[in-house]
Amino acid sequence: MNISMAQVVSPPTILVSVDTQTHKASSKPLKRTHKSNTSISTKRKVPRSPLDRTQKLNLEVSPHRAVSAVRLMRIELGGAFADLLNEKGKGSGDNEMAYVERSLGFRTKALDDRDLRLVTDVVGGAIRWRRYLDHLICSLCHDENTFRSMEPLLLQILRIGVYEIVKLDMPPYAVVDENVTLAKVALRPGAGNLVNGILRKLVRVKENNSLPLPKLEGDDRAQARALAILYSHPVWMVRRWTKYLGQEEAIKLMVWNNSQPSFSLRANTGKGVTRADLVTQLNVLKVPHELSLHLDDFIRVKTGLQNVIQAGLLKEGVCAVQDESAGLVVSVVDPQPGESIVDCCAAPGGKTMYMASRLNGQGMVYAIDINKGRLRILTETAKSHQVNSFITTIEADLRLFADSNVVNYDKVLLDAPCSGLGVLSKKADLRWNRRLEDLEQLKNLQDELLDAASLLVKPGGVLIYSTCSIDPEENEERVDAFLLRHPEFCIDPADRFVPSDFITKRGFYSSDPVKHSLDGAFAARLVRAL
Numbered sequence: 001m002n003i004s005m006a007q008v009v010s011p012p013t014i015l016v017s018v019d020t021q022t023h024k025a026s027s028k029p030l031k032r033t034h035k036s037n038t039s040i041s042t043k044r045k046v047p048r049s050p051l052d053r054t055q056k057l058n059l060e061v062s063p064h065r066a067v068s069a070v071r072l073m074r075i076e077l078g079g080a081f082a083d084l085l086n087e088k089g090k091g092s093g094d095n096e097m098a099y100v101e102r103s104l105g106f107r108t109k110a111l112d113d114r115d116l117r118l119v120t121d122v123v124g125g126a127i128r129w130r131r132y133l134d135h136l137i138c139s140l141c142h143d144e145n146t147f148r149s150m151e152p153l154l155l156q157i158l159r160i161g162v163y164e165i166v167k168l169d170m171p172p173y174a175v176v177d178e179n180v181t182l183a184k185v186a187l188r189p190g191a192g193n194l195v196n197g198i199l200r201k202l203v204r205v206k207e208n209n210s211l212p213l214p215k216l217e218g219d220d221r222a223q224a225r226a227l228a229i230l231y232s233h234p235v236w237m238v239r240r241w242t243k244y245l246g247q248e249e250a251i252k253l254m255v256w257n258n259s260q261p262s263f264s265l266r267a268n269t270g271k272g273v274t275r276a277d278l279v280t281q282l283n284v285l286k287v288p289h290e291l292s293l294h295l296d297d298f299i300r301v302k303t304g305l306q307n308v309i310q311a312g313l314l315k316e317g318v319c320a321v322q323d324e325s326a327g328l329v330v331s332v333v334d335p336q337p338g339e340s341i342v343d344c345c346a347a348p349g350g351k352t353m354y355m356a357s358r359l360n361g362q363g364m365v366y367a368i369d370i371n372k373g374r375l376r377i378l379t380e381t382a383k384s385h386q387v388n389s390f391i392t393t394i395e396a397d398l399r400l401f402a403d404s405n406v407v408n409y410d411k412v413l414l415d416a417p418c419s420g421l422g423v424l425s426k427k428a429d430l431r432w433n434r435r436l437e438d439l440e441q442l443k444n445l446q447d448e449l450l451d452a453a454s455l456l457v458k459p460g461g462v463l464i465y466s467t468c469s470i471d472p473e474e475n476e477e478r479v480d481a482f483l484l485r486h487p488e489f490c491i492d493p494a495d496r497f498v499p500s501d502f503i504t505k506r507g508f509y510s511s512d513p514v515k516h517s518l519d520g521a522f523a524a525r526l527v528r529a530l
């Protein structure tokens, strides 16, 4: 098959993409009225002289708290992504301090490795536990209005303090003092007094074992509201999971979502790096790891990802951060040398890279995506992974591309835009940015993309539909609706490609965060009649 770039590049992209990266206005449970009075500016300023810098250096404030407060502001008000800020690692320290200076008016001493780990823990934790923390802060305020009108920076400082005392069990009076200092220096003495009052009350109620938390009692709605505070999730998610999984499993899922995420690394065999090579490198870096039980090229890493990033292993394309649940989707595709595979919603390219490396030097992956910026990342990654000769990128809306394209392919992967409800442990802020209404929009888009993707499958070829959601309405229900519209397709059980533990009664692949300790993902293999 020959498909030149001129034929396929950039049909007009007229529809806006909706994917797991779409950030919507957050649906906060405890609404607050105060407008931001601390700007999160992204403007570059003229570089300061070294003298200026020393004058603005504040040695009283603990660096990890100042940086955490500013990161939290950037995430909540500026739309930055928690996981991306974490991935930047130590190298971004200077830039980070510039943000601190612009937002707080002073610099702190530079972050050391311990500070950096604390920033990751505190920021991730304060975001995940936001609803729980806000409930405690509001309960300990003089009155509800004080909470509702609290300025954003003050609230972030309190969230940090409460999280450190209640969830990290840090020495309480040191936490109180340090956060009071931060509030005084970054805001004003009165703000420090408020932080002092609330955190001291918290220490007392914690010591008496009487944290003001709701009881799990009353009707379903009341229980869902209580669970939403106790496990810090939106009420609609609690209700949905209670309906589909039952209360006990819903709680286990929320506990998983609140736990420190672990990561997997994939050795880049496309570049000739074996898993044994990667193990050697991780040993040199003293990064604790375990071999994946399910995939030959994968290694699990619970801590030490920062060391891997700092050593340049990702940048040099030695390995990629990829969850095993996503790797197993590629196993369901089962790329074979010589095949032509379309990756319909490809960017930023995690699955594209793995598929290309499994072609063993023969065949082509056509990577389509509507988002130019994300496709650019895919192209760069393909170069550093040395699989660019086996990938053709196509910037297009799949629906327009499929309508105008006459070529049929062996395999078509549709890794559809979805709610991302399976990856909430890794994407700490996603739960607050998703709304129930998003699901309806996403389901329509998924149906349209499935119809479009099906046009690209050759007779006898395979369509693989996947998501990183655990929601049946985005998974099995979309497949069922598709099969009703397209009787020329039928289910091809995925049990030949992934361990039976991941196979549902109907032959779909499904990873369950609680059962498998992986992200939640889904994939269905659908074969087109000859």
Ligand SMILES: C[S@@+](CC[C@H](N)C(=O)[O-])C[C@H]1O[C@@H](n2cnc3c(N)ncnc32)[C@H](O)[C@@H]1O
Residues within 6 Å of the ligand: 015, 016, 017, 018, 019, 020, 326, 344, 345, 346, 347, 348, 349, 350, 351, 352, 368, 369, 370, 371, 374, 396, 397, 398, 399, 415, 416, 417, 418
């Ligand atoms: C879940 S992400 C894909 C992740 C990717 N498969 C990976 O493994 O890295 C969904 C992607 O669908 C793309 N997308 C959304 N609507 C699209 C459309 N109409 N046509 C093509 N791509 C679309 C988004 O830009 C986004 O990159």
